[in-house]
Amino acid sequence: MSILAPLAARYASWLALPADQTNQVETAPELVRAMPVILRIERDPVPSRTALLEAAAAAAIAVCLDPRSEPEGEWHEPVSAWVAGHIRKVSRRARGAHWQAAQAFPGVTVEVGGAEVRALVPELVVETPKEISRLQISGSELPADEPDAIPDGVPVLWLNPDVPLTAGKAAAQVGHASMLLAALLDEPDIKAWTENGFRCAVRTPTKAQWATLHPGNDPGGAWQNRRVIAVRDAGFTEVDPGTVTVLAQWRA
Template identity: 45%
Template sequence: MTTNTALAPLRARYGYWLGLNAAEVEQNREEAAEDIRALQLLIRMERDRPPSWHRALELAASGAAAICLDPRAEPGGEWFDAVAAYCAGHIRKVTRRGRGAQWEATADIPGLTLTSADTQVRALVPGLVSQLDKRVSKLQVGGTDVDRDDPGPAPTEPDRVLRLLLPPSLSMTMGKAMAQTGHAGMIAAALMADGASDALSRWIAAGCPAHVDTLDQTSFAQYCALLADPASAWREHRLLAVRDAGFTEVDPGTITVIAIAPA
């Protein structure tokens, strides 16, 4: 497994971003409107077949990671320039909902579609927001929420999946939470791709699986304390975190997801 070059800027920026205070996050997040790039996450929301909250978050993480780790995102691949340019800037993600003909119309846009039971998520190759395909821009950003369901059984091999740990007190719509777990998937991919890794090869071969759990406040705080030193947390515990820029739903600098990468 070769190091994924497109992910290098995200890997380099990760620890720096975690170290900023809330005011610095607000200052650092700004960029010119014409430069804004985003990865679009599409969730299928049919009226008679709502998605699973947990499966949607898991597929968002798997899809965002898989886009970056796909052979087409390697140097010389058709997705490389788009993924590399995206990872060199702010890692914005937008969740949109689609159903029926509108959902089907996005099927041939470059990206990956992931399915788990009745839940489908489409992760699209990132690009400039100003050049967003009209089939995507017409999909609604609002209304991307369903009630939380049961998380399902714990993984039989927890060290082979990306474990996504959410805080109990943070209220986010499903669409916002999908963007956060998608970001966690990308960070895990970037950190794991730093050199040869049997764990990364296994994870890719399995489809970059993820599992979502909600922690109690004490446990979440203990993990946050470990992340005061991001390099040590990764090296010793395979631990990483997503820190939000605070454009929607949460305050700037909020840690929205903690994740444990496959070992």
């Protein structure tokens, strides 16, 4: 069974929840798990926002599908425990020596277009190492950029055009999107995506495109017919509970 199977099983029911119930989490604070997502944001050069988000999406799923996350692997227990609950992510920014220090912790670093992100193995939030917890969560905003045309053969993660997100929040959301997408793919598609380094494109659609892609009340049909899934946020930070932040579209 895929380590992401619990996520696939919850997908449709999560989308069906009333908005005010999406953040009713009863987990005791000392049991909350999260994946730290470290964004390398140097003063010079400043990374491209789009490239940084594409790296974040790839890094998150790379941790989940790494051989070390398989049943006999050293990461299996923490990753499976996290996926079985709420897939929280905490984006933090780092530069210089702090970025280098983050490389010592278990995880995967992905580089896209000169932008680097390291997703760490999920852990209990209360046990976050001080070298990671001291990295700032705020201040991760980056200017909008004009990305190139979408490459052939990569999935597209569409950001909600009506919901402004900081780069840190968007990094967590596209990481959720890549995981949900992988949870629903079959083995041949997973194999092909793995061989491509989990590359994807992050773009902002027009409002008309977003409305056309949105699964609405038929998430199963949207996946079967259009290969589209939705990320619905619990609303702990930046956005209201139940907000759909990203639509992920598989393009083989």
